[in-house]
Amino acid sequence: MNTRSLSLSVAKTARKSDTKTSTPTSENLKTPQSASKQPRTPTHDASIKYVCSVCKNIEAVRTKLLDDNINKALEELDNRNSKVTEYLQNAVELTERTKVLEQSINGNLLSLKKLEESVKLLLKTPRKISEDPYPTHHTSSTGSALTTNPTKHIDAYEEDFLSEKLRTETCQYLENCRLFKDWKTRKVVQFGQPYHRGSNLDAPNEIPGPFKAIISQLHDKFSIPEEHRINSVVINKYSGSEARMPAHSDEFALIEPESSIYNLSLGDSCETIFTEKCTNNTVSTNVPDNSIYVASYKSQFFWSRHIPTPVLSSKSVRYSISFRCLNKATRNSTLIIGDSNTHNIRFFHENKRSELGRDITGKRIKAYTIDEINPQDAIGYRNIVIQVGLNNLKNKHATPSGSIDIDKTFNDWVNKLSEINQLCPRGKLFVSPILPTRIHALNDRAKQFNARIFSFKNPFWTCLGFNSFLDNEGLLDINFGRFYNAASGFRDRIHLGRMGISRLRLCVDTTA
Numbered sequence: 001m002n003t004r005s006l007s008l009s010v011a012k013t014a015r016k017s018d019t020k021t022s023t024p025t026s027e028n029l030k031t032p033q034s035a036s037k038q039p040r041t042p043t044h045d046a047s048i049k050y051v052c053s054v055c056k057n058i059e060a061v062r063t064k065l066l067d068d069n070i071n072k073a074l075e076e077l078d079n080r081n082s083k084v085t086e087y088l089q090n091a092v093e094l095t096e097r098t099k100v101l102e103q104s105i106n107g108n109l110l111s112l113k114k115l116e117e118s119v120k121l122l123l124k125t126p127r128k129i130s131e132d133p134y135p136t137h138h139t140s141s142t143g144s145a146l147t148t149n150p151t152k153h154i155d156a157y158e159e160d161f162l163s164e165k166l167r168t169e170t171c172q173y174l175e176n177c178r179l180f181k182d183w184k185t186r187k188v189v190q191f192g193q194p195y196h197r198g199s200n201l202d203a204p205n206e207i208p209g210p211f212k213a214i215i216s217q218l219h220d221k222f223s224i225p226e227e228h229r230i231n232s233v234v235i236n237k238y239s240g241s242e243a244r245m246p247a248h249s250d251e252f253a254l255i256e257p258e259s260s261i262y263n264l265s266l267g268d269s270c271e272t273i274f275t276e277k278c279t280n281n282t283v284s285t286n287v288p289d290n291s292i293y294v295a296s297y298k299s300q301f302f303w304s305r306h307i308p309t310p311v312l313s314s315k316s317v318r319y320s321i322s323f324r325c326l327n328k329a330t331r332n333s334t335l336i337i338g339d340s341n342t343h344n345i346r347f348f349h350e351n352k353r354s355e356l357g358r359d360i361t362g363k364r365i366k367a368y369t370i371d372e373i374n375p376q377d378a379i380g381y382r383n384i385v386i387q388v389g390l391n392n393l394k395n396k397h398a399t400p401s402g403s404i405d406i407d408k409t410f411n412d413w414v415n416k417l418s419e420i421n422q423l424c425p426r427g428k429l430f431v432s433p434i435l436p437t438r439i440h441a442l443n444d445r446a447k448q449f450n451a452r453i454f455s456f457k458n459p460f461w462t463c464l465g466f467n468s469f470l471d472n473e474g475l476l477d478i479n480f481g482r483f484y485n486a487a488s489g490f491r492d493r494i495h496l497g498r499m500g501i502s503r504l505r506l507c508v509d510t511t512a
Helices: 001-021 042-124 164-176 209-222 328-332 406-422 439-457 500-510
Strands: 155-157 181-183 186-192 232-239 245-250 259-269 270-276 283-285 291-296 303-307 317-324 332-340 363-366 383-387 428-431 461-463
Touching: 164 209, 209 259, 209 317, 283 291, 383 406, 406 428, 406 439, 439 461
Parallel strands: 332 363, 332 383, 383 428, 428 461
Antiparallel strands: 155 291, 181 186, 186 232, 232 317, 245 303, 259 291, 259 317, 270 283, 270 303
16 A cells, blocks of 8 residues: 555545544434534644655655665666677677687698698608618719818817826726727727617617716816717727727718717827818827817718827727717708798707607708808708798899899809708708798799799709698698788788698608
């Protein structure tokens, strides 16, 4: 019941009360006729007014509370409407992202299908690993001998290398060692990774204490990096006047290409003759007791050394101790000389998740243009991959008229490869045609350059395949390009993206 109804009810009750008072009853009839009608009192009227006032106040309070509740409800409804609008906007954006992701997934599935076909082809033609760790000749594949020598016969020389205490401990160990075995004109023992294979020189895996101390001193003295840590020790024992060392060089395929060879001499002194292979010029070096000389692995392809006879007197003894870094994976040591498209290729020692795996070791050297290729960097590697040339075809290298001399650029490129082949005749040279881009003008120049590569008759390089990078228009497949940023609208139309780098890695791995 509302306030108005309550007021009416009170009024009706008052009227009924008045009517009841004024209406005669059987009892009233018994009263005398002279009895007068009783009037309404002021107290009764004040009560009615008070009740009406209270009802009005209650109605006002109720109306105010109702208005406040309605306003709060409207505010809450507005908040909910804004949230619903925000949720709808997020749903629309999520739908758009889902469509983009779906397109990307479809592209990746297509790329994976192509990759699966490449892997199947790879499994049908497995990579061959060199079985000749002891090269004895050093002539190019075309039969021409080396004509240049960019290395020195030794990089460092030092006398009194070991402390007197360590020298004494090492000499005592060598005098008491019963592991030496006859090897041609001398006695030999080896520790750690075996250098002489296929012989009766079984190498104990554990390197004895004195030689561990020498290795630690070598690492500190010459700042040897961890990837070139010494793990092989070969000791030659020369005794008597018949002991000698014939001409040889350490072109052993398992030696890390960027490492050095450390030769420590203990006992009687001798003369070592270094001969330059391309000129037959010689350099004589006296090697006294407790002296050491360091030669790079690269120098072994340009220098040989021997110890002439007689080396010693009939009662003298001399120990020649060689320290090397050996790695089975260097049978396929690979050097990648490339522009920014090869930047993300990592070898196993650089990244344990390398797609090249454990079987291929090596390094990448940046060369953004052809003139930055240094052929001497390739010395000592079994596989050399060249991915350079795109930047030479950009507009900044154009003539004032806006043209690019494709023939000159190609000739410069061929000259670099010829020099690499001359310095590394036993290495396998792989060249990558210029990869396609999404820029039509640059792509046209790349096609002209690649046409010269494919038509060039050469005996010393192999081309990497690159058709799998193309789309139907002959441009770089959008799935292999660098990431597209929708917010900024930026798209890299030249460089390979993650999928493209993976494809390039597969080409290198398959070829090497």
